[in-house]
Amino acid sequence: MFDMLTAVDDPDAASIRVVVHLADVDQGERHLAWTRVDRDDPALDSVVALYPGAAWHEREVHEMFGVRFTGNPDLSPLLTTGDMGFPLRRTTALPARVATAWPGAVEPSDRPAAGRVAARPRSRPGPPGVPPQWQP
Amino acid sequence: MSVHGRIALTPANCTSCMLCVRECPTWCISLQAHQEVAGDPGARRPRTVNVLDDFSIDWGLCMYCGICVDVCPFDALAWGPDPVAVTSAPGGLRHGIDELEG
Numbered sequence: 001m002f003d004m005l006t007a008v009d010d011p012d013a014a015s016i017r018v019v020v021h022l023a024d025v026d027q028g029e030r031h032l033a034w035t036r037v038d039r040d041d042p043a044l045d046s047v048v049a050l051y052p053g054a055a056w057h058e059r060e061v062h063e064m065f066g067v068r069f070t071g072n073p074d075l076s077p078l079l080t081t082g083d084m085g086f087p088l089r090r091t092t093a094l095p096a097r098v099a100t101a102w103p104g105a106v107e108p109s110d111r112p113a114a115g116r117v118a119a120r121p122r123s124r125p126g127p128p129g130v131p132p133q134w135q136p
Numbered sequence: 137m138s139v140h141g142r143i144a145l146t147p148a149n150c151t152s153c154m155l156c157v158r159e160c161p162t163w164c165i166s167l168q169a170h171q172e173v174a175g176d177p178g179a180r181r182p183r184t185v186n187v188l189d190d191f192s193i194d195w196g197l198c199m200y201c202g203i204c205v206d207v208c209p210f211d212a213l214a215w216g217p218d219p220v221a222v223t224s225a226p227g228g229l230r231h232g233i234d235e236l237e238g
Contacts, residue, residue, distance in 0.1 A: 104158035
């Protein structure tokens, strides 16, 4: 039985891992199968002929990661207007983390006591988990 | 099991170290502080302390993970029993020192 199909972006390996979860309810077995596709030209054969329920999962993976599923009759976007790039690729900037200033950038020593000079910290910490290229 | 209602602030314990602000995964805490000279102002190298001006938690962003409570080195943040009050005002879920105290 088909459970779900999803993908994991791996920019370091220049590939996208497409994962499918299959379950055998009678035997109580579950299997996770995956394959890697080229990140620059991701294309994979569709499993819709085998599992019709995978159609929307493939649509979503196409929308979020840009993987083309050959044989899927309808890969139109489900959630976005389709002009946002590939939202779930790790290289896509998260708007909430780009538009908002990190509150942790504040340093009490930036507002020194009267007559004192502001101490310059040796290094300013950046927001954890936010790549430098996203930061202004 | 402890009661996780909301996170309460004891401003007197806060040293404005910024740990909670920087550890918060949802960026819901913001803090403003300035420095003042403590002790003998005539000393060759006067000691400075951080003075907390403003501290706020946006309960609309907070996911009650408690990381701020865990990292606070001086127990200025602790779990309190009361839930966050409902509001109909825009920005009403951003609580300052007065609302977070106690």
